[in-house]
Amino acid sequence: MMLRSIKSLATSPSSHILRRGYASEAVPDRKVAVLGAAGGIGQPLALLMKLNPLVSSLALYDIANTPGVAADVGHINTRSEVSGYSGEAELGKALEGADVVIIPAGVPRKPGMTRDDLFNINAGIVKGLCQAIAKYCPHVSIEILLKQVCLYATALVNMISNPVNSTVPIAAEVLKKAGKYDEKRLFGVTTLDVVRAKTFYAGKAKVPVAEVNVPVVGGHAGITILPLFSQATPKANLSDAEITALTKRTQDGGTEVVEAKAGKGSATLSMAYAGAIFADACLKGLNGAPDVVECSYVQSTITELPFFASKVPRCFAPLSDVALVRLGKNGVEEVLGLGPLSDYEKEGLEKLKPELQSSIEKGIKFANQ
Numbered sequence: 001m002m003l004r005s006i007k008s009l010a011t012s013p014s015s016h017i018l019r020r021g022y023a024s025e026a027v028p029d030r031k032v033a034v035l036g037a038a039g040g041i042g043q044p045l046a047l048l049m050k051l052n053p054l055v056s057s058l059a060l061y062d063i064a065n066t067p068g069v070a071a072d073v074g075h076i077n078t079r080s081e082v083s084g085y086s087g088e089a090e091l092g093k094a095l096e097g098a099d100v101v102i103i104p105a106g107v108p109r110k111p112g113m114t115r116d117d118l119f120n121i122n123a124g125i126v127k128g129l130c131q132a133i134a135k136y137c138p139h140v141s142i143e144i145l146l147k148q149v150c151l152y153a154t155a156l157v158n159m160i161s162n163p164v165n166s167t168v169p170i171a172a173e174v175l176k177k178a179g180k181y182d183e184k185r186l187f188g189v190t191t192l193d194v195v196r197a198k199t200f201y202a203g204k205a206k207v208p209v210a211e212v213n214v215p216v217v218g219g220h221a222g223i224t225i226l227p228l229f230s231q232a233t234p235k236a237n238l239s240d241a242e243i244t245a246l247t248k249r250t251q252d253g254g255t256e257v258v259e260a261k262a263g264k265g266s267a268t269l270s271m272a273y274a275g276a277i278f279a280d281a282c283l284k285g286l287n288g289a290p291d292v293v294e295c296s297y298v299q300s301t302i303t304e305l306p307f308f309a310s311k312v313p314r315c316f317a318p319l320s321d322v323a324l325v326r327l328g329k330n331g332v333e334e335v336l337g338l339g340p341l342s343d344y345e346k347e348g349l350e351k352l353k354p355e356l357q358s359s360i361e362k363g364i365k366f367a368n369q
């Protein structure tokens with residue numbers, strides 16, 4: 001959807017008029033910050049966010065090499081103004097006023113490693129970045145009738161850095177400690193699992209990939225990734241063996257890429273695509289679009305686990321209307337239930353819980369040390 005609108009904008013003879021229209025009237029200004037923007041994911045993600053007409057300001061931050069990426073992406077003739085920030089001293093400026101902060105900062109896997117093997121390095125990176133988000137992203141609340149009413153909350157945080165099953169709980173704890181945690185604004189990006197499940201299902205079921213929908217729930221590592229092919233549409237008559245093979249391929253999709261890259265990192269291009277889809281959904285939600293539904297790893301009560309990926313319809317009110325969210329008339333946010341599961345999926349759900357629980361606890365413990 002996003003790519004279609006980008007394409008039509010870019011090919012329209014009056015595209016610059018449209019862009020001016022976006023900037024001044026129809027579409028609100030939105031700042032997106034990418035932390036880790038000079039990396040394998042960061043660079044193509046910066047490109048895709050530059051192509052998104054919902055973005056008016058694109059801040060690219062990394063510990064090094066960001067000026068070149070910003071200069072390069074900044075020459076593209078689309079709506080957003082691009083700025084590059086390098087080194088910790090500039091992190092505050094990158095984050096100031098951001099509506100959406102996307103975090104693909106951190107080391108990727110090499111063959112033979114699990115995502116959890118990245119914990120020792122990435123946990124510290126994510127902790128530092130979330131402390132900065134708490135400090136520099138806006139948060140204003142007032143007290144009405146002894147109730148704290150949030151007028152302007154922290155940016156929506158899209159966590160890509162692995163292990164997502166632990167980095168999201170780390171982010172939550174860091175933001176809580178700073179008094180800036182809003183569970184409706186922190187997302188583990190699991191969109192790549194959905195993207196893969198759709199691609200693999202379409203291939204097996206011989207249906208047009210553009211029409212395919214497959215929810216993927218749980219977490220983002222191995223067996224914690226639980227695609228619900230029983231709910232896939234368009235429906236196809238796949239055998240149990242085919243469903244098992246599709247499930248396994250989706251769960252091992254990241255490893256398939258890590259092995260094919262043979263030491264040169266993990267998925268970057270498909271991840272940038274998935275990250276751009278998810279950020280676009282966040283921006284649409286912020287802008288008040290109805291029925292924006294994506295799977296994401298969020299704080300949840302749909303199972304006994306405190307964090308869980310499931311379908312999340314987001315209907316964020318524009319920030320000036322946040323009071324309506326609290327009244328529940330607009331900006332209603334809800335974590336959708338899992339829907340009916342096959343016996344195979346029920347079994348998968350029970351199997352994933354201990355691993356997911358221990359990754360969550362590991363993240364919480366680290367953040368509170």
Ligand SMILES: NC(=O)c1ccc[n+]([C@@H]2O[C@H](COP(=O)([O-])OP(=O)(O)OC[C@H]3O[C@@H](n4cnc5c(N)ncnc54)[C@H](O)[C@@H]3O)[C@@H](O)[C@H]2O)c1
Pocket residue numbers: 035036037038039040041042061062063064104105106107108109118122125128129159160161162163164189190191192193220265266267268271
């Ligand atoms: N959620 C997912 O589905 C998914 C998919 C693919 C990769 N990933 C994860 O994304 C992360 C990044 O992968 P990559 O391939 O882009 O790695 P990369 O090494 O190519 O890029 C990472 C970037 O992060 C930067 N960085 C390091 N510390 C930083 C800090 N403190 N602040 C800002 N930037 C910092 C590095 O300078 C580098 O440019 C990895 O942890 C990887 O496992 C997640």
Ligand SMILES: O=C(O)C[C@H](O)C(=O)O
Pocket residue numbers: 108109115162192253254255257258266267
């Ligand atoms: O597999 C990885 O290490 C990266 C990412 O989580 C993926 O699913 O591709």
